[in-house]
Amino acid sequence: MxxxxxxxxxxxxxxxxxxxxxxxxxxxxxxxxxxxxxxxxxxxxxxxxxxxxxxxxxxxxxxxxxxxxxxxxxxxxxxxxxxxxxxxxxxxxxxxxxxxxxxxxxxxxxxxxxxxxxxxxxxxxxxxxxxxxxxxxxxEGIPFKVTLAVAAKTASGDELLGALKDKADEADRRTLFIVIVPQEGGEGHHAARARARMAQVVDRLVSEGLIAAGMIGDPDPYTATMNALQFFRVDDIVISTLPATRSGWLRADLIDRVRKVTNKSVEHVEATERAPSAAA
The missing domain is CATH 3.40.50.620 (HUPs)
Structure with a gap:
């Protein structure tokens, strides 16, 4: 060998x-x-x-x-x-x-x-x-289309999965999905929670036949996104948030800030408001 x-x-x-x-x-x-x-x-x-x-x-x-x-x-x-x-x-x-x-x-x-x-x-x-x-x-570019997906509490939602599947269907070349989940605080259990969310959404994408890998990121979603763009050549970005009435990311103007700095296509996926379950 x-x-x-x-x-x-x-x-x-x-x-x-x-x-x-x-x-x-x-x-x-x-x-x-x-x-x-x-x-x-x-x-x-x-x-x-x-x-x-x-x-x-x-x-x-x-x-x-x-x-x-x-x-x-x-x-x-x-x-x-x-x-x-x-x-x-x-x-x-x-x-x-x-x-x-x-x-x-x-x-x-x-x-x-x-x-x-x-x-x-x-x-x-x-x-x-x-x-x-x-x-x-x-x-020169690369022989793939690369989509960066940024999400935290909404990472495993059907809305994000549907948006990423649509991205793959629209592409005229193979699409690679890089999922980044900002952790909510310092290292330790915050990192473990973010890693579990990341693993779940990557598993769902792979089960749909898509090529995906993921990582956790800085607690600040803007910093996490900028660092990911340093490491990877990305074609477009999908950011998933809670509804506007509950999203700190939207209150911090995350979508527009990323659009202005990167000059890339940034799609916003807003999770559907759901009533809390009896168990919750």
Whole structure:
């Protein structure tokens, strides 16, 4: 069995990288496996850095990449690495013993990895052949449509599920859904509650045959959205809220703020007011 180590972060979904991986895997035959290593990187927005969010952002990239590669008939596993890409790569080499390495970066004019001579350092330290895949995904785009869904208490509602299914039906290419659920307070039980909500909506999307992954985010929904846009190239955004009479997000003008800053299509899904049950 041959093993290909792929080291990438924000450029992981680029078409050039995916084509390179498919080409190498085909050359290696049926026994080839791919290890996707994503170094953790810190969000730029917010006063507090939540470890769960940093971990989840890397895991979402891995989950979506593995789903795509599996659909192409390629065996793939994931590895969330150190925040330093050099350390992450060498840790993955020690763990998985690859036969070759593919490193994906932005172009040299904007890549922090290349300014640190990452390719040459990995090649010298590992003794393995390293292929550099340079991608400008902001200009070139990616071979998917990516919709970011932001929700908290309404995450598992039928209204959000219906809106996302409509998005998939309207798309002329495969749609990836990234679900982000802001936690209501600090870490601990607040994070666990947000993670449970996130898992539920992702499960519902996957059961409908959609490609989805999720993460929890900063307690402030605006900060959570901005951080997600830092980590992922998103085509459009769906924000689900409680009805206007009960929604703190709407009172904080979340929808318009996100529209103005991102210049992206932002769809607002408002949950239907429901009478409380006897049990409640």
């Amino acid at each position: 041959s093993t290909i180590l792929v080291v990438a972060n924000e450029t992981l979904a680029g078409a050039k990288l995916l084509d390179t991986v498919k080409e190498r895997a085909a050359a290696g035959g049926d026994g080839t496996r791919v290890v996707v290593c994503v170094p953790r990187n810190k969000p730029k927005h917010g006063n507090i850095i939540y470890d769960d969010f940093v971990f989840d952002a890397a895991k979402v990239r891995i989950d979506l990449a593995r789903r795509f590669l599996r659909d192409e008939g390629i065996t793939a596993i994931g590895d969330i690495g150190d925040s330093d890409p050099y350390t992450a790569a060498l840790d993955a080499v020690a763990e998985h013993h690859p036969d070759e390495i593919i490193v994906s970066t932005y172009p040299a004019t904007v890549s922090g990895w290349l300014r640190r001579d990452l390719i040459e350092r990995i090649e010298q330290a590992s003794g393995l052949p390293v292929t550099h895949c340079e991608q400008d995904i902001d200009a």
